[in-house]
Amino acid sequence: MSNIVFSKTDLQKIVAIAKQAGEAIMQVYAQTDLQIEVKQDDSPVTAADIASHNVIVAGLKQHFAEIAVMSEEAADISWAERQTWQTYWLIDPLDGTKEFIKRNGEFTVNIALIHQGKAIAGVVYAPVLGKCYSGIVGQGAWLEHNGQVSVLDISDTAVQSPPIVVGSRSHVSPDVAAYLQTIGEHQMLSVGSSLKFCMVAEGQADVYPRLGLTSEWDTAAAQAVLESAGGQVVEYPALTPLQYNQKENILNPYFIAASSAWFARK
Incomplete structure (x- = not known):
């Protein structure tokens, strides 16, 4: 499968699946007991993560049916198998589990289509916020909010003055602090989960520097949305495109997600 055609009709199927997963998450969110467990890597997992995973896998x-699936909640897939994949779904059923546990609403359902190492389509759904971001690289990006659909296009957006930087609410990296010093005067915003990419895609922020650990399922869907909207996600400091399924481990290198104007500035 050297080429793949993915249409807006296909994308709407993924949007519907993400919303169904969001409904499953919200059923758990409404309960007093979130049923929190701790995985081997010390990260939390809740009944909502599992419920969302099951909904997404069934929908996909x-x-x-012909496309392989990799999920954070079913990641035990050998490199020998994965490296044969040209195309696959990469999902994080509940990105921002810590935000979910804090009940601040800043968590998302992430579903991405990867083809030949690139995130070519993605859906990011924030059920509490009622926001659904979607995009197909080369075809466009959209935000559905309160029943209204708007086009996301930051391809001609200038860097704000001072620049607006978005960062993590749950993770702070010393390397980010060093990067911020190179920017000079700036405004800092904090938000959880893949919503940081989406803020850049909406034009609400100029840059999201992530100079710390993330896994591939944390970033793929939102990268597809941002790049569909005219932004870029590149490894740092190499400034080469952030890619997927290129190695045995599923950890991302450091990266910068930003508008194209950010990378063009002097």
Whole structure:
């Protein structure tokens, strides 16, 4: 499968699946007991993560049975198998589990389509916020909010003065602090999960520097949305495109997600 055609009709199927997963998450969110467990890597997992995973996998099998699936909650897939994949779904059923536990609403459902190492389509759904971001690289990006759909296009957006930097609410990296010093005067915003990419895609922030650990399922869907909107996600400091399924481990290198104007500035 050297080429793949993914249409807006296909994207709407993924949007529907993400919303169904969001409903499953919200059923748990409404409960007093979030049923929190701790995985081997000391990260939390809740009943909502599992419920969302099950909804997404079932939906993908129904509509796209021929495409492999990798999920944070079913990641035990050998490199020998993964490296044969040209195309696959990469999902994080509940990105921002810590935000979910804090009940601040800043968590998302992430579903991405990876083809030949690139995130070519993605959906990011924030059920509490009622926001659904979607995009197909080369075709466009959209935000659905309160029943209204708007186009996301930051391809001609200038860097704000002072620049607005978005960062993590749950993770602070010393390397980010050093990067911020190179920017000079700036405004800093904090938000959880993949919403940081989406703020750049909406034009609400100029840059998201992530100079700390993330996994591939944390970033793929939102990268697809941002790049569909005219932004870029590049490894740092190499400034080469952030890619997927290129190595045995699923950790991302450091990266910068930003508007194209950010990278063009002097």
